[in-house]
Amino acid sequence: MSFLRPPAGPTAATFLDLPAGSPGGSVELFLDLYTGDQPLIPARAFMLAPTGPPARLPAGLELLSVPGKCLEGPAFGHYVAVLRKALTAALDASRIDVLHLQHLAFGATPALIRALPTHPRIVLLHGTDLLFAETHRDQLQILRETARAADAIVAPTGAMADRLLRLAPQTDRRKITHIPWGIPDxxxxxxxxxxxxxxxxxxxxxxxxxxxxxxxxxxxxxxxxxxxxxxxxxxxxxxxxxxxxxxxxxxxxxxxxxxxxxxxxxxxxxxxxxxxxxxxxxxxxxxxxxxxxxxxxxxxxxxxxxxxxxxxxxxxxxxxxxxxxxxxxxxxxxxxxxxxxxxxxxxxxxxxARYPLSATAEALDDLGRQLA
The missing domain is CATH 3.40.50.2000 (Glycogen Phosphorylase B;)
Structure with a gap:
């Protein structure tokens, strides 16, 4: 069995507002796709700086020192504003082709949209988006706003797309595309x-x-x-x-x-x-x-x-x-x-074997080319 590495596609800006070193499948997928000496998807990839000394960082991962991560209320609005400011300072808009938004909710998504407001937007849907939107009013609002603003919403399974549509029934179904997540080849x-x-x-x-x-x-x-x-x-x-x-x-x-x-x-x-x-x-x-x-x-x-x-x-x-x-x-x-x-x-x-990571990266690249 062999897998071909997809050719370099559009350069993405992407941000996961979790501290580097955080556990979870969405973190591993993020690092698999966007970091390393030869990332599968060319990107400026950001996470939050941890409070303590970070563990070994993969090549290509950049850290933003922004405190105050939260989910609701006026503090959440302030947190997003500070994130946007940090991203605006770090990114050269002319060198970015597409946004890869890692979640429909949380602070990184609105911050990245506001930092680069004219770039095409691909959203990757994860389970925590839906779970937190069900229990936090502000996150539900962000989820619905992001679904409207997105050019494409990537759901790894049909069940995830169905759950999203129950939370945000006004979402344009034509935006939703099915791209399964993958594991390292x-x-x-x-x-x-x-x-x-x-x-x-x-x-x-x-x-x-x-x-x-x-x-x-x-x-x-x-x-x-x-x-x-x-x-x-x-x-x-x-x-x-x-x-x-x-x-x-x-x-x-x-x-x-x-x-x-x-x-x-x-x-x-x-x-x-x-x-x-x-x-x-x-x-x-x-x-x-x-x-x-x-x-x-x-x-x-x-x-x-x-x-x-x-x-x-x-x-x-x-x-x-x-x-x-x-x-x-x-x-x-x-x-x-x-x-x-x-x-x-x-x-x-x-x-x-149905889910090589290279196939995920190639499908995301193809989607980016269509939008960029």
Whole structure:
């Protein structure tokens, strides 16, 4: 299998107003597309400067020192104004062809539009846009304004587009285009080796990602508590794992904490477990961690929420993490059914191979060329 790197397209200005080093699939996708020695999409790419010393920054990532990130009220308007001022100072409008707006909501999107008001606008839709717009009035207003102002809205799944249209029903549907997110091509061409599994006396489960409420870790822990024959490992931000620790203790679930792993470390961890668990409660834009796990030969046990069920479908095992009986049944089946895990590994890899990152970049480049 080989993938061609798309030719350099229009130069984008893009900004994710999260501190560099923040966890999350949208952050990884952002860094994959716009940073590195040879970025897939030529760009001026910005994030916020962290409060402490930043970890190693990828080539091409620029930091803006703008405090006061918030979501609502007069302080939000002030935050956007300061962001716009910083972007105006940093960018030469004549060297930018198109805006890649990383979210329909949050501060970076209106700030970048106001800094470069005449440039074509492509918006990339993520799950957090929709979740925060549902719970914060100012974010809903920004989402609707951005949907009107956008030249194109990129949704990775049909479920995400449907959710957007429920929140912003006046959105011109012709603006919405379906471009799936992708995973690094090298993970598909040269996945890490999986060591042989000699005993299936227990099933090694891995949870990987943030431990925020919509990710469903609480339901996972409660449902796992009475189930025997499993080992749970958690790769998550340290502070979030510590916040989960009291529930783990009360439930009697022993979890091995792996830390917040860098990408190659996470890929290696995939090869050392038997299934990835994704108990998300609400929606996933696409579930990139699940696709990366599949590329590494790790079957996925998932809650069939919008976005995730579309990206995985029958290539993973859908279950209900809120019901111990249903979860126990699937875990027992994974552990005892002859040939099931190898079959799921092959189905998972076939599914993941549909989503090379180079295809995402090429589609975004093509869209930019049409608009620039």
């Amino acid at each position: 090298q993970l598909l061409t040269t996945p890490p080796l999986r060591p042989p599994r000699t005993s299936m006396s227990h099933l090694r489960l891995l949870y990987a990602g943030r431990l925020t409420a919509e990710k469903g870790a609480e339901a996972l822990v409660k449902s796992l508590a009475p189930i025997h024959g499993v080992e749970l490992s958690i790769a998550a931000p340290r502070a979030q794992f510590h916040a989960l620790a009291p529930l783990l203790k009360r439930s009697g679930v022993r979890a091995r904490y792996l830390g917040w792993l860098r990408r190659p470390q996470l890929w290696k961890a995939f090869t050392e477990h038997d299934a990835l668990v994704m108990p998300s409660t609400t929606l996933e834009a696409m579930g990139l961690v699940a696709l990366e796990a599949q590329a590494c030969g790790l079957p996925v046990l998932y809650q069939p929420v919008p976005g995730l069920s579309e990206a995985l479908a029958a290539s993973g095992v859908a279950t209900d993490f809120t019901h111990t009986t249903a979860l126990a049944r699937e875990i027992d089946r994974l552990r005892t059914a002859p040939g099931l895990l190898p079959t799921l590994r092959q189905a998972g890899y076939t599914n993941a």
